[in-house]
Amino acid sequence: MKYAAVVLDLDGTLLNSQKKISERNRKAIIDCYSKGMKIIYATARPPRTVKYLLPDELYQLGSFIYYNGAYVDCKFTETTLHFPIPENISKEFLEYCSFGKPDCNLGVEVKDHWFSNKEVDYSAVTNVKESPIVKTIQELKQFEVTKFLVADIPDFNAILERYSSKLNLIITDNGKLLQVMSKEASKEQAVRMLCDKYEISVEEIICFGDDHNDLGVFKVSGYSVAMGNAINELKEISHEVTGTNDEDGVGQVLERLVGVTQSYFG
Template identity: 30%
Template sequence: MKYKLIAIDMDGTLLNSKNEISKKNKEAIKKVTDKGVKVVLSTGRIFPSALHYAKSLEIETPIISCNGAYVAEHGKLNIIYEKPISVEASKEVINLAEKKGIYYHFYDDTTFFARRFSETVNNYYKLNEKIDEKERIDIRIIDNPIEIIDSEKPLVYKFVFVEDDREKLLEFRKEAAKIDGIEVASSWWNNVEIMNKGVSKGRALIELCNVLNIDRSEVVAIGDNENDIPMLKIAGLSIAMGNGEEEVKKIANVVTKTNDESGVGEAIEKFVL
């Protein structure tokens, strides 16, 4: 099979434990793009964060961000697909999180709204230092999220809720799932992610393939966590990371090495080059 597109998750997949792209991964991606294969970053992150890494790889294909809620070309000159959460659903989600006392943040295409300062916020501040000023993430610590939703009406693509108490987090997820008009997923053991109903990396990948006129059988998808499963299921070849969740490994066609062992580069060399 001659594959034409590789969709790659970022955290836990392309990036190692230091949030870096290994030399082997970079070299494999360079080789495969030189052969005409499109490499697409598919991430839960906010768009500018994904764009930063795409530029470091010197790839210019569209980016799937916000777990598939926002797909755009570099410079956002062409938004291929977007599906924000409704105002009503956003308010319900916020009220539930406030009631349960769970930390959360949410974002549109460029602005990161955080309920308070956190490790994630700090990481984005550090990332901003590496990004061109005009493409930096607008980070805002807010006291009244509902007021922001009502007055500014941001196009919210994704909420992330973080809680180390697993029982508390699972209870929150169970209740959140009852809210109309939302999709619930997770990308890490201590988080819950909420998007508009029907949003997933798989749906976004289908939309992108339609635009690029690429058949799903010609697609390779590589991921490690629950939110990657929809794109793995629609790909011609699905590859799970060695460090991935067991549920991901079970549905994947093959399992590669871990993200700290350049599993992406290993998979590209073995199955695409």
């Protein structure tokens, strides 16, 4: 089958444990692009961090799905989409966390701006050195929220029970982080929208991932590849399991399925 696009998660997938992209993976992506394939980066990360993590040559090749689908940007199709959390639900969620979970660390992403309800070091769960701007709950209520990040509580069961019907809730980072988006926002929904813009079918996609936020994309893509370090739920529904993110798992598959870099790596 001739594949038209490759969808790449970043953390735990394209990025290795040092948050770097190997030469093998880099060359595989460039070769895919040179063959006419669309490159789509689909991540939970915000725009500012993705630009920092990706080498410029790879950044320039891609369309971007940020915040698990809550914000989409594609210069090739001149597409920019934002799916914020509805204002009434956002305010309710802030009140609930403020009074019901007062010890939680609450990050608030507003497009590419980062705020928080308290001074906190998020580096342990987000692997970034930057810090959010601290705002009061009343100040946070004024924003059109793209995504909430909830950390540092024993479990998320109460939040899941209360808001699973109203919001898209995903637990990642080995159970340490709850990511909260609009019900309209998901990686798979964003992938479908970009495919429509590119006039290609989701069946023509190869996708790679490792965590819960990749499950939806795996279910709609033509060929899904779970990393060797992926969660079991993802491996169980994937078409194949490749090497880990420290073993160039992305490059391994692209070499075989798309016929790229074979002479380079044998």
